[in-house]
Amino acid sequence: MNTSMRRFAMTIGLLAAVAIAGAQGQNRKPVESTGNGPRIAPIDRQQMGTIRKESSTTGTMDTHSQASPNEVAVTHLDLDLIVSFDKQRIKGTATYSMRNHGGEMLVLDTRGLEINAVTDEAGNALQFKLQKPDSIKGSALAVMLDKATSKVAVRYSTTVNSAGLQWLAPEQNDGKTPFLYSQGQAILTRSWIPIQDSPAVRITYNARITVPAGMTAVMGALGNVQQQTPGQTVFEFKQPHAIPPYLISLAVGQLEFKKISERTGVYALPGVLPEAVTEFQDLDNMLTASEKLCGPYVWERFDVLVLPASFPFGGMENPMLTFATPTILAGDRSLVSLIIHELAHSWSGNLVTNANWNDFWLNEGWTVYLERRIVEMLYGKETAEMMTVLGFQDLKATIADMPVQHSDTGLRLHLEGRDPDDGMTDVAYERGSMVIKEIELAWGREAFDTFIPHYFKSFSFRSITTDEFILFVDTYAEANHLKKVELREMVAAVGEPRPSFKIASGSLMAIEKARIAFLTGRPLTDYGVAKWSAQERQYFLRILTEALKEEQLNIINETLKLKHSKNSEVNFEWYMLCIRNNRLSIRPELEGFLRTVGRRKFILPLYKEMFANSEWSIWAKEQYANNRARYHSITSGSVDRLLQ
Numbered sequence: 001m002n003t004s005m006r007r008f009a010m011t012i013g014l015l016a017a018v019a020i021a022g023a024q025g026q027n028r029k030p031v032e033s034t035g036n037g038p039r040i041a042p043i044d045r046q047q048m049g050t051i052r053k054e055s056s057t058t059g060t061m062d063t064h065s066q067a068s069p070n071e072v073a074v075t076h077l078d079l080d081l082i083v084s085f086d087k088q089r090i091k092g093t094a095t096y097s098m099r100n101h102g103g104e105m106l107v108l109d110t111r112g113l114e115i116n117a118v119t120d121e122a123g124n125a126l127q128f129k130l131q132k133p134d135s136i137k138g139s140a141l142a143v144m145l146d147k148a149t150s151k152v153a154v155r156y157s158t159t160v161n162s163a164g165l166q167w168l169a170p171e172q173n174d175g176k177t178p179f180l181y182s183q184g185q186a187i188l189t190r191s192w193i194p195i196q197d198s199p200a201v202r203i204t205y206n207a208r209i210t211v212p213a214g215m216t217a218v219m220g221a222l223g224n225v226q227q228q229t230p231g232q233t234v235f236e237f238k239q240p241h242a243i244p245p246y247l248i249s250l251a252v253g254q255l256e257f258k259k260i261s262e263r264t265g266v267y268a269l270p271g272v273l274p275e276a277v278t279e280f281q282d283l284d285n286m287l288t289a290s291e292k293l294c295g296p297y298v299w300e301r302f303d304v305l306v307l308p309a310s311f312p313f314g315g316m317e318n319p320m321l322t323f324a325t326p327t328i329l330a331g332d333r334s335l336v337s338l339i340i341h342e343l344a345h346s347w348s349g350n351l352v353t354n355a356n357w358n359d360f361w362l363n364e365g366w367t368v369y370l371e372r373r374i375v376e377m378l379y380g381k382e383t384a385e386m387m388t389v390l391g392f393q394d395l396k397a398t399i400a401d402m403p404v405q406h407s408d409t410g411l412r413l414h415l416e417g418r419d420p421d422d423g424m425t426d427v428a429y430e431r432g433s434m435v436i437k438e439i440e441l442a443w444g445r446e447a448f449d450t451f452i453p454h455y456f457k458s459f460s461f462r463s464i465t466t467d468e469f470i471l472f473v474d475t476y477a478e479a480n481h482l483k484k485v486e487l488r489e490m491v492a493a494v495g496e497p498r499p500s501f502k503i504a505s506g507s508l509m510a511i512e513k514a515r516i517a518f519l520t521g522r523p524l525t526d527y528g529v530a531k532w533s534a535q536e537r538q539y540f541l542r543i544l545t546e547a548l549k550e551e552q553l554n555i556i557n558e559t560l561k562l563k564h565s566k567n568s569e570v571n572f573e574w575y576m577l578c579i580r581n582n583r584l585s586i587r588p589e590l591e592g593f594l595r596t597v598g599r600r601k602f603i604l605p606l607y608k609e610m611f612a613n614s615e616w617s618i619w620a621k622e623q624y625a626n627n628r629a630r631y632h633s634i635t636s637g638s639v640d641r642l643l644q
Contacts, residue, residue, distance in 0.1 A: 193245070199354055412491055537560055
C-alpha cells in the first residue's frame with residue numbers, strides 16, 4: 001500500500017471511530033442480537049452508511065490488477081458466449097455497464113485473449129489498445145470513452161493461453177465425453193473474460209452460454225435452459241448479487257443433477273452422481289448449522305458440482321455452486337468437512353471479501369475457524385479438535401520450508417511482483433484461523449457468537465482490508481466493554497506461531513501411545529485400530545517420523561487396510577511415509593494416484609518429496625512428464641517452479 005492509500009485507510013479509521021463514539025454518545029438502547037447471545041451496541045446505520053461511502057473499495061490498491069476502477073468502474077456484466085469443444089475456445093461478447101468517476105477510458109485486465117472489436121451501446125466502434133503483456137498480470141485493455149458512453153461491448157475469443165480454463169479430452173474425463181471448467185481464483189478470470197480482475201471490485205452479471213447439444217452448462221448463478229436446437233443448447237444465468245470477478249465460474253459437460261433438499265443439490269457426471277448424492281446427504285443440515293452461527297444464507301441455493309479429478313483445489317466456493325474435487329468421495333462421509341469449508345465461504349469470502357490478495361487470510365482464516373465450529377456442531381468437539389491438530393501440523397510444516405523471518409510466514413503478505421498463488425498457503429488458513437480463535441477466547445464464546453453475524457451483516461457485499469477489520473473489532477470491543485485483542489501484533493507476527501490455546505484431544509493422545517508401543521514391537525491391534533476414524537489414521541501415519549523397516553510398513557498396510565482405502569487424505573499420508581522409507585513396491589499404486597488426481601495439495605508435496613530423494617527422483621520426473629498435461633495449470637505451474 002502506497003503513502004496516499006495509507007492516508008486513505010487512516011481517514012476511514014478515524015471516520016469509523018467517530019461513528020462508534022457517536023452511536024454510544026446518543027444513549028441508544030442496545031438491540032438484541034440473533035440467537036441467544038448478549039445484547040450488543042451496534043454501529044448507527046446512518047453513520048455506517050457514511051463509512052461505507054467514504055471507504056469505497058474502488059479506491060483500494062490492488063497491485064495484481066491493471067484496471068482503474070477508481071476512474072471507471074464496471075458495475076454489471078452481460079456475457080453472450082459460445083463454447084466450442086472442437087476448437088477448445090470460448091468466443092462471444094462481454095458487455096459492461098459502468099460507473100464513471102470522471103475517467104476517459106475503461107481499463108480491463110486480460111490474459112491470453114484475442115480482442116476482435118470494441119463498441120459502445122449503439123454499435124459504434126471505440127478506440128482500444130491491448131498493452132504489452134506482464135508475465136503475471138497479463139495485458140491491460142484500454143478503451144477510450146466518449147462522455148456519453150454508458151456501455152462498452154468487447155467481442156473476443158479465448159486462446160490456448162487462457163490458463164483459467166481447462167479443456168479435458170474424453171480420456172481425461174469419463175472416457176466418453178469432453179469437459180470444460182473454469183478456475184478464477186486468484187487472477188485467472190481475466191484469462192477467459194476481459195474484466196476488472198480485483199477482489200476489490202464487485203459486479204452483478206447475466207450470461208447466455210451456447211454449448212453443443214447434449215451438454216449442460218452450469219455457473220455460480222441462477223440458471224435455466226432457454227433454447228434447444230438439433231445442434232446446440234442455450235443456457236441463461238443471472239447472478240443478482242454483487243460478487244468479485246474471481247467468483248465467476250463456468251463448467252460444461254454431460255452433467256446430471258439430483259436434488260438433496262429445497263435449497264441444495266448435486267451436479268456430477270452420470271457415473272459419479274449416485275456416489276456423490278450419498279456422500280452429501282447432510283448438505284441441508286450443514287446449511288442450517290451454518291446459518292445458526294453466521295446469520296441468514298443470502299445466496300438462494302447451495303449446490304455442489306463434483307468436477308473431474310484434475311481440479312487443482314479441494315473446492316472452490318463459487319456462489320450458489322461450489323466446485324468440488326472427487327477426492328472427497330471417500331464412501332463414508334469422512335471428508336465432507338471440505339464441503340462445510342466451502343459453505344462457510346458463503347459468508348467469509350463471498351459476502352465479505354479480502355480487498356486484495358495480500359489480505360487473503362481474511363477469507364481463509366475466518367473460513368477455517370467457521371468450518372471447525374460447524375463441524376463441532378454437527379459431528380462433535382473431538383472431530384473438530386483433531387482437525388485443528390492436523391491443521392496446526394500442516395502450518396508448522398509449511399513454515400519450516402520457509403526462511404525463518406520471511407513475510408510469507410505471517411498474515412501480512414507482500415505479493416507485489418509475484419503470483420498471488422504464492423500466498424495461498426497453510427499460513428493464511430491455519431494462522432488466520434488462530435487469530436479468529438484468539439478473539440473468541442478473549443471475549444468468550446457467547447459474546448463472540450453474537451459478534452459473528454453482526455460482522456457479516458455490517459460488511460455484507462463489501463471487500464475490506466486487514467486494517468478495516470482490525471478497526472472494526474477494536475471499536476466493537478470498546479463499545480461492548482470487551483477485552484481488547486492485540487490484533488495488529490498477531491497479524492504482523494512472522495515465524496513459527498505460538499497459540500495461547502491448547503488442544504487436549506484424548507483420541508490423539510491415545511494414538512501417540514499406540515505409536516510408541518508399535519515402535520517397540522507391540523501389535524497395533526491392541527489399540528483399537530479397527531475403530532480409528534480417518535483423522536486418527538491420518539494422524540498416526542503422519543507422526544511416524546522414524547525410519548521404518550519393510551516389515552513394519554507391511555504391518556501398517558495390513559492393519560489399517562490401506563490398500564483398499566478410498567480416503568485420499570489417508571492415502572496421501574501413506575504414500576509420503578512410503579517415499580520417506582524407500583518402499584519401492586508402492587510405485588504401482590502411487591503411479592495410479594499421480595495419474596488420476598490433480599489436486600495440488602497432494603500432487604505438489606508428493607513430487608517435492610520424490611525429487612529430493614535419490615531413490616525416487618528419476619522415476620518421479622518420468623511420472624511428471626507423463627502426467628503434466630493432465631494437471632490444471634495451477635498445479636503444473638507449482639511443480640514447474642519446484643523443478644526450477
